[in-house]
Amino acid sequence: MTNHPTPARQALEAEADRLFGSYLRVSLFCQKHRLGFLEGGAEAVAIGLIPAEDWDLIREMANGPSEAEERWRHRLDANPRSLG
Numbered sequence: 743m744t745n746h747p748t749p750a751r752q753a754l755e756a757e758a759d760r761l762f763g764s765y766l767r768v769s770l771f772c773q774k775h776r777l778g779f780l781e782g783g784a785e786a787v788a789i790g791l792i793p794a795e796d797w798d799l800i801r802e803m804a805n806g807p808s809e810a811e812e813r814w815r816h817r818l819d820a821n822p823r824s825l826g
Contacts, residue, residue: 764796764797765802767791767792768782768792768800780804792820
């Protein structure tokens with residue numbers, strides 16, 4: 743018996759794939775034009791390479807903490823004396 747994803751799951755995966763495609767376009771654009779990520783992303787929006795809404799989400803994720811940073815923050819919050 744196969745487990746098929748729900749329509750909501752399929753929609754979520756499609757949106758994630760689309761957003762990842764925008765991220766890749768920005769990354770390649772930055773490499774090609776030797777730009778920093780934030781500068782290149784803004785330029786990619788200005789020339790219509792990606793939608794502004796995608797860039798807002800990508801930039802927000804890029805500025806947020808990584809999973810590792812989140813794990814350490816939770817550990818330190820739980821036990822602040824663990825550093826020394």
